[in-house]
Amino acid sequence: MSTSKLGDYLRSRRAQVTPSDVGLPEDGRRRVPGLRREEVAMLARISVDYYLRLEQGRERRPSPQVLDALSDALLLDDDGRLHLYRIAGLTPLPRYEGSIEQADxxxxxxxxxxxxxxxxxxxxxxxxxxxxxxxxxxxxxxxxxxxxxxxxxxxxxxxxxxxxxxxxxxxxxxxxxxxxxxxxxxxxxxxxxxxxxxxxxxxxxxxxxxxxxxxxxxxxxxxxxxxxxxxxxxxxxxxxxxxxxxxxxxxxxxxxxxxxxxxxxxxxxxxxxxxxxxxxxxxxx
Structure with missing residues (x-):
């Protein structure tokens, strides 16, 4: 069971990419929708064990290179890639500005x-x-x-x-x-x-x-x-x-x-x- 936002996001994105979307053959024996973990790991050129740790929340600080590779493997657009970076903790979160906002x-x-x-x-x-x-x-x-x-x-x-x-x-x-x-x-x-x-x-x-x-x-x-x-x-x-x-x-x-x-x-x-x-x-x- 995933225990991190990063793991949840990766699993959700994986489920929405089909093999044909990324040039892989459809074998007709899939129990769950989307890509298998092994396929995402292959496309991102990382080990299956490392990818599994990411989805399970046991690895929470992937490198920018890994995040870029996962973005490509999962066909993320610019906003999706930025969101992936944010939840991986690789972009600074803005300070909390207070609960009351005013218009200029x-x-x-x-x-x-x-x-x-x-x-x-x-x-x-x-x-x-x-x-x-x-x-x-x-x-x-x-x-x-x-x-x-x-x-x-x-x-x-x-x-x-x-x-x-x-x-x-x-x-x-x-x-x-x-x-x-x-x-x-x-x-x-x-x-x-x-x-x-x-x-x-x-x-x-x-x-x-x-x-x-x-x-x-x-x-x-x-x-x-x-x-x-x-x-x-x-x-x-x-x-x-x-x-x-x-x-x-x-x-x-x-x-x-x-x-x-x-x-x-x-x-x-x-x-x-x-x-x-x-x-x-x-x-x-």
């Missing part, structure tokens, strides 16, 4: 200038720290104070908001695993993890897959209750002034229905914002 006022002022670009500022545990006006209009369930992971699994209305909820949920879990690998002792991350694990069996199933990847350029199809289908591309930017925070920015291709819908949402959001005064001429009655 200048960053928010900049985001408010983007009247056609929804933006969300996420904290270390996927808490929504802030959003610009259009971001709040596009994501009505992700107002400041909400948590992306908890909302994804515990708010029933979110299933109808995503055209492909299963994919969105899997990506959210993989992203959270990536965050947890960077800050395994952060109390807020552990609080969110415990809450959603206890309340959602779907999350628990995805968490056991141990997928780990950060947010990247990706397309999302959303079913907005006011303007219908939106096809948005997403970019994630690390906030250098606040390690662990991410600015998530969405945009639509010009000339599309989504671009028109964003303009409409932006106009509606401005006119309904508290303190807004309608300066249009009033018709006499």
């Amino acid at each position: 006022a200048q960053l928010l002022a900049l985001a408010e200038l983007w009247d056609r670009t929804p933006a969300l500022l996420l904290g270390r545990a996927y808490d929504v720290l802030a959003a610009n006006t259009l971001g709040r209009a596009v994501f009505p369930h992700l107002q400041p104070g909400a948590n992306v992971l908890l909302t994804m699994f515990l708010d029933p209305s979110v299933r109808a908001f995503h055209a492909d909820w299963e994919r969105a949920a899997a990506n959210a879990v993989a992203g959270f695993r990536f965050l947890e690998g960077a800050r395994p002792n952060d109390p807020r991350i552990q609080e969110v993890l415990q809450t959603v694990s206890e309340r959602s069996h779907e999350f628990a199933g995805l968490w056991r897959r141990r997928d780990a990847r950060g947010k990247s350029d990706a397309a999302k199809v959303l079913l907005h209750p006011d303007v219908g289908e939106l096809t948005l591309r997403m970019q994630a930017f690390d906030v250098r002034s606040a390690p662990g925070q991410q600015l998530i920015v969405y945009h639509a291709q010009e000339g599309t229905g989504t671009a028109d819908a964003l303009r409409l949402l932006g106009s509606l959001a401005v006119t309904t914002r508290p303190g807004h005064q309608d300066d249009s001429p009033k018709r006499a009655t």
